[in-house]
Amino acid sequence: MQTRNVIRYLNRIDRRVLYTLLIIAITIPFFFTIQIRVPIxxxxxxxxxxxxxxxxxxxxxxxxxxxASTRGENRAQSKALLIHLMRKKIHFIILCFDPQAKTLMQEMVTGMQKEYGYTDGVDWANFGYRTDQVNFLKGFGPDIPTTLSMDINGKRVQDLPVMRGIHTAHDITMLINVSGSTTTETYIDYLQGSYNLKMVAAVTSVMIPEMINRLDSGQLVGMMPGLQGAIEYEQKLGYIGKASAASVSASVAHLLIIALILLGNIYTLIEKRMSSSVRGRN
Amino acid sequence: MEHASPLVRIMVPLFSTCIVVMIQTARWKQIKIRRIHGLTAIEEAIGRATEMGRPMVCTTGLGTARAGIEIVTLQALSIITYIVRSSAKFATKAVLPVFDPQMLPVTQEAVREAYNLEGRPDLYNTEDIRFLTNNQFSYAAAVAGLIWREKAGATFMFGNYYAESLIIAESGNQVGAIQIAGTPATMQIPFFIATCDYVIIGDEFYAASAYLSKEPTALGSLVGQDIAKGLLLIIVILGSAAITFSQMAGSSLGKTILDLFS
Amino acid sequence: MTEFSPWLAEHLKVMSIWLGTFCTLGLFSILYRENKLYRFFEHLFLGISMGYLMGNVWTDTLRPKWWIPLWDKGEWWQAGVLIFGLFYYLIFFKKVSWIARLSIGFILGASSGLAFQGFVNDYWPQIPTSFKPLWPHQAIYDKTGLLVSKALSVPDAINNLIFMTILVCVMSYFFFSIEQNNRVLKRSAQAGRWMMMFTFGAIFGSTMMARIALLIDRLDFLVNDFGSHIGGQGVMFTLLLFLCGAVIFLAQRTDKE
Amino acid sequence: MFSNLFHPLHGSSWYIAILGCFALAGILIAILQSLPHALRRPLIRIVTFLGGLYYAVEYFWPTHSMPIPGSPKHMGNFLTPFISPAANMLSVIAGWTIGLGTINLCQIHGKRLLHAKEGKLNSLVFFIAMIAMFTLAVLKQAHPNLINKNLYMLLFEGLYQALDSTMFALVAFFLVSASYRAFRVRTGEATLLMVIAMVVMLGQIALGQQLTIHLPDHGFWHNFRVEIIRDWILTKASSASVRAIAFGIGIGNLAVALRVWLGLERGAFFDS
Structure with missing residues (x-):
């Protein structure tokens, strides 16, 4: 009887218990620093x-x-890509179609620029948040300086050394999009496709199956798949960032979920066998 | 592509013509379509909500329109309107939280119309069609709260959904609502499958309003879509065959075909 | 006022961490069940997001694209755009409410007009990439010695065949105007359904990482960022455990009732 | 002709032009109102059609025979230069509609407050939060002093970001309870979904990858590494059905757009 009760309990564990287990699974690894090398x-x-x-x-x-809502994955991805760009001394400008990204990116780059000898306006610029991506991009492609007009510090494009020689989308060497939403597709539809730009995307794990098609069709030439991609990229760059730190927590949480699914099924299987044996006797 | 390429100039109008011609054909010729499983359960869900004396919560999803009103949301509204009409017979309360302010007047009109058509204009209550907010997660928070507080008996989720799908659907599940969902957002379907009683997959969503309304325009359009899809499938199969044979023969014909399409 | 400003600047970080913690725990309380605390934070969230949205519409759209051209640059025709927008509000006046439909119709028309380009850019490139070679072959060069197509190995050919089969099966599931009485079509549509379940499994698993990553970020905030304000990670961790325990206890008691 | 008409005005002529616009609008409404009922629907249809016509023609019209990259005038066709003004206009119009939602919210919560209904405290919280956030967002731009900026940051970081990301993080909890409850080996389809989900999950975590890390880096057995299986599932198998579903949805979108544009649509909103 005892075992039967245990098994019955496994079938309907209260959801709050599950939630508690998840919290524990994620937080305990915070107290340890374990590095696991992952295959790229x-x-x-x-x-x-x-x-x-x-x-x-x-x-x-x-x-x-x-x-902030997809910060868990996108922050580490942005940082890894920025580090790579800055190590290679490549000029870049930031453009956001999410209002929060403007501030979050500004904080991130200003925090890093000293280390890599970057200067705002000279090696990079932040053009902040723009609304209405489709229509913005339609205007942006043929005439970048007019559409951008000012960076977030209020400096005009003409006064920014980083923008020298940039007129149309054809002057862009590569387009990077770090996104947790449909903006990647809009970029593909209205900028990458129109100007045949080289585009890479760092996307959240949810978007991977969709984006793999874009990678396959050549619309994207590279992709960073979710948090795991960020972990791999950090490993490639040889530094330990937020992603690597979250690696163990993510692993334990996944294993917990797999275990829970299996536990739930034990009951179902036993129940199935019992009911089929009863049927057999009849 | 900023502008259409020559092949696009032929193919897209061709697809469009198929659809428009079939719509016109449907006006005088009767068209039948196959059964769509989840949709037959709508009546059952309404019945359950009525039995329990609980309201229904119907959402038309997020319309993050690139410009103007999203077409998917309109399509969802036409399905929801059908549900509202069916529920009017039993005077079951239907609550419609709206995400896009542009959709608010459209939704109000459509629901009022639905009640009028069923001869129950008294059931219309402005407060049941509420705009919540245009932010994904505060919308989700509010809808979840709404489902809990109203103890929804049935929830209907049609339209475009993103990550909030699970918050809404799981809340519905926890209050024991019978749930039906349909979305063209492929990425959210697994979560609806895990939480809902019936799920309408992919472009069944577009077939849904045709199936429910039996309206010639929608039925004809569906046949037109089938023809266009058939053409697309034939193009893909022929293309694949052409590439296979040309590469087996070692010729560069395959590349020419690929270039034609890009 | 002069003292308030530096004080605020100094304490901004601490205050937002405290506020953030309350908000986080408040919304997490829905995990127990719908309750007063959650309702409070839900409405707070609603208000904040609405105010934020309104602010953004003004500062990012209306002010630069409408107010400044109209007022500062003298582009008087921008008044026409305002009137067009105001037509929406005629919906509140029963007698003229149909005029609002002109505005709505125009916007709907514009959305539909854009759909052509959207369709082509979205789906067109996926057509030629679905032309998969199904037979292994050597690399092909043209007369000038330029590589035309890469060599195709046997496993790749098999993968391509699988791809094409799945594509055809799944597409056949979505033909609505034909009754699936035909045996071939029925089988293929059924296979298509299985393939889709396979895909949904993949999507489900893949999404798990995305969601877990977000929760890690939030718990990282609670335990590490906020924890350091109240005496360390351990304290916050214990507090969290205590809260969870209380919730489980409460839940069991209410369930019995 | 147009360039003569549309040039900026200043001073009193500006006021006259604005007043003229409003007067014209009034006359327009009067004319529209006097139209017979039977004409209303065709008129709405025509306006809808015109709204879409611009984008459709702009897209399909033959483009400049010798495009010069970098020169907007030599790209696209005769309609292309209007893309950007049209875009601005559409986003401004969309911006104005926010008021529709605000009015509705104020109605619902205002009623609760005035009639002292249940939940009036929450409605009060809603109003305070909305007004505070809106005022600060505007003030921050109009008078960007430290107080305004910091108060805004406090609301933005302390409240908005925290609430937003918390709500998103809740999805993780719901995923756990949903997968525990729903992933049962009841039907074949459900079992397939579950097994694939578990394989993908194992393949995307560091600890899962450790299970098969001892398999060789090359050769036949390499294919049985869990991350390789996951990669195969995502890139080769599942992408095919995602694409097949996408084709259907693409055509569906096209069909609905066509129906709306050409005024063929029936049902919600379109009938009356």
């Missing part, structure tokens, strides 16, 4: 190579469209 996925490897192959005088459009 094809997509990350490809992305790394594309960024690595950028020539010295490249100009990158860094589209950051994430907010």
């Amino acid at each position: 996925s094809r997509q990350t490897e490809q992305l790394y190579k594309v960024v690595e192959a950028l020539p010295q005088n490249s100009f990158v459009l860094f589209g950051a469209d994430w907010s």
